[in-house]
Amino acid sequence: MNIGSYAYEEYVHLVKSFHGSLAPGLLIGGFMVDLALKNLPEGEFFDAVCETPICLPDAVQLLTPCTIGNGWLTVLPFGRFAVSLYEKTDGRGVRVYLDMEKLKAWDEVHAWYLKLKKKPEQNYERLMSQIKEAGHGLLSVQRVRVEPETLRRKKLGPVAVCPVCGEAYPARHGERCKGCQGEAPYLEIEKVEAR
Amino acid sequence: MNIGSYAYEEYVHLVKSFHGSLAPGLLIGGFMVDLALKNLPEGEFFDAVCETPICLPDAVQLLTPCTIGNGWLTVLPFGRFAVSLYEKTDGRGVRVYLDMEKLKAWDEVHAWYLKLKKKPEQNYERLMSQIKEAGHGLLSVQRVRVEPETLRRKKLGPVAVCPVCGEAYPARHGERCKGCQGEAPYLEIEKVEAR
Numbered sequence: 001m002n003i004g005s006y007a008y009e010e011y012v013h014l015v016k017s018f019h020g021s022l023a024p025g026l027l028i029g030g031f032m033v034d035l036a037l038k039n040l041p042e043g044e045f046f047d048a049v050c051e052t053p054i055c056l057p058d059a060v061q062l063l064t065p066c067t068i069g070n071g072w073l074t075v076l077p078f079g080r081f082a083v084s085l086y087e088k089t090d091g092r093g094v095r096v097y098l099d100m101e102k103l104k105a106w107d108e109v110h111a112w113y114l115k116l117k118k119k120p121e122q123n124y125e126r127l128m129s130q131i132k133e134a135g136h137g138l139l140s141v142q143r144v145r146v147e148p149e150t151l152r153r154k155k156l157g158p159v160a161v162c163p164v165c166g167e168a169y170p171a172r173h174g175e176r177c178k179g180c181q182g183e184a185p186y187l188e189i190e191k192v193e194a195r
Numbered sequence: 196m197n198i199g200s201y202a203y204e205e206y207v208h209l210v211k212s213f214h215g216s217l218a219p220g221l222l223i224g225g226f227m228v229d230l231a232l233k234n235l236p237e238g239e240f241f242d243a244v245c246e247t248p249i250c251l252p253d254a255v256q257l258l259t260p261c262t263i264g265n266g267w268l269t270v271l272p273f274g275r276f277a278v279s280l281y282e283k284t285d286g287r288g289v290r291v292y293l294d295m296e297k298l299k300a301w302d303e304v305h306a307w308y309l310k311l312k313k314k315p316e317q318n319y320e321r322l323m324s325q326i327k328e329a330g331h332g333l334l335s336v337q338r339v340r341v342e343p344e345t346l347r348r349k350k351l352g353p354v355a356v357c358p359v360c361g362e363a364y365p366a367r368h369g370e371r372c373k374g375c376q377g378e379a380p381y382l383e384i385e386k387v388e389a390r
Contacts, residue, residue: 012248020260029264030205040388047349049380058264061256065215068263068270069224070377076380078373079365084381100361114354124264136389143220145383153248154265159309166295169310170274178273185244185271186279188340189290194331195234 001135003030004037004063008132014062024112025055027131028081032056032096033063035136036085039094047072047088049151051080059083071153081113084144091146099140106130109138170175196330197270197354199232199258199312203327209257219307221332223276223324227251227291228258230331231280242283243268244276244346254278276308279339286341293336301325316383323375 015026019084026147040046048066050056053075057068060083067071084092101162103110108126111117121159131138162180178184196207211220235241245251248270252263255278261267267283272382281288298305303321306312317355326333357367357375373379 018256019262019265023265024202026264035389039387048370051374053263053266054351055264058262061263067214067253067359069221069249069250070214070218075380076373076379079368080360080362080372080374082362091382094387095381098363100356100363114356133292139389141387141389143297143383143385143387144381146380147382151209151380156249161295161309167275167277167292172325173274177275178271178384179275183271183273185287185341185346186290186339187342188338192234192289192336192338194334194336 003034004172006063011062015058019055019058019141022128024109024127024131025053025081026059027128028098028109029056029059029083030063031131031135032081032083032098032139033059033085035139035141036083036094036096037063039096039141040085041087044087046085046093047074047148047151049074049076049084049146051076051078051082051084053077054079056083057069057152073150074151074153084143084146086148087144088148088152090150093146095142095144096139097142098138102134102138103142106134106138111136196327198229198274201258206257213257214250214253217323218250219277219322219326220306221254222323223293223304224251224254224278225258225325226255226330227278227334228280230334230336231278231289231291232258234291234336235280236282236322241280241288242343242346243272244279244281244341246273246277246279248272249274251276251278268287269346270349273284279341281339281341281343283343283347285341289337290337290339291334292337293333297333297335299331301329301333304329338358 001008048060061067072191084095108130158171162177164180196203217318254338256262275291353366357372359375
């Protein structure tokens with residue numbers, strides 16, 4: 001069994017190294033991306049959109065050329081376990097989602113995903129082996145069309161230097177950077193000499 | 196010269212494989228994360244916050260345990276080339292930023308970052324060799340304290356099944372999922388048989 005271009009064990013190794021642990025969501029996510037890739041027309045340049053920030057984006061980043069930093073992966077805060085890959089100019093692509101009907105055939109996965117059992121009552125081994133055995137069997141596929149412009153990361157545009165902090169920022173944000181407009185998350189900030 | 200726990204050439208190889216190309220921002224980003232790690236108190240569990248989605252998040256994901264999918268990396272849309280690593284309970288950490296004063300000593304990097312030259316006028320070789328030679332020399336360090344709660348990804352909470360699409364979603368989103376509240380990016384969507 002392969003996941004994307006990796007053998008199963010290679011994928012597990014990659015996930016542990018990148019994500020820190022073999023989370024169930026990374027295993028389901030691996031099968032999702034794999035199924036999406038298999039249902040995509042060949043040879044196209046595609047972008048990705050994940051409908052949850054939890055786990056799934058890491059499967060996309062490991063199995064496709066799309067990452068957060070290169071802008072080809074968009075993460076939407078819907079909390080649906082679904083990923084779409086779409087051609088970046090015409091927006092046509094496929095969406096793979098965790099199918100609640102199919103989930104019912106796998107009791108441990110069903111109970112875990114819908115949080116029907118508390119963590120100490122879950123059986124991790126059984127959960128993972130059900131996910132592995134089910135593979136694509138938990139998933140369904142839709143053909144979709146998106147408006148690529150609405151998902152694409154905005155271009156940086158002209159750059160200005162903020163008169164308050166002295167750092168560069170996108171001029172379109174206004175006369176000072178967003179950090180100095182009160183949005184920075186810092187309660188304290190103080191320059192120090194680097195070690 | 197090392198970048199994080201990698202030899203320089205190893206890092207370059209990793210970046211090309213993950214990000215798709217050796218973008219200048221990934222090279223500066225590598226030095227930034229490296230400097231942040233060197234200035235962090237040893238042995239702590241830290242989270243990361245990037246102040247731009249462009250390039251820098253990929254350096255964080257390659258060089259630290261923090262990824263988008265595991266929730267330890269937060270990306271803020273400030274457009275400042277800066278990254279903070281902070282202890283996840285008390286919020287104390289370091290922020291490394293691209294220092295506009297220091298940038299002036301490196302003409303090609305300065306012109307590239309502030310977009311003073313059009314792309315065809317830029318000299319990629321000179322740009323990359325200046326970044327490599329400068330290393331930490333483009334960067335400054337601040338000691339910071341953040342409020343970890345405000346940056347931490349929200350817990351999923353109870354899960355519901357959407358009466359419209361039939362998929363699972365966070366119950367706190369309301370009576371239907373955000374996708375079925377009109378936020379989905381799909382112009383067309385149609386179930387198909389998986390290949």
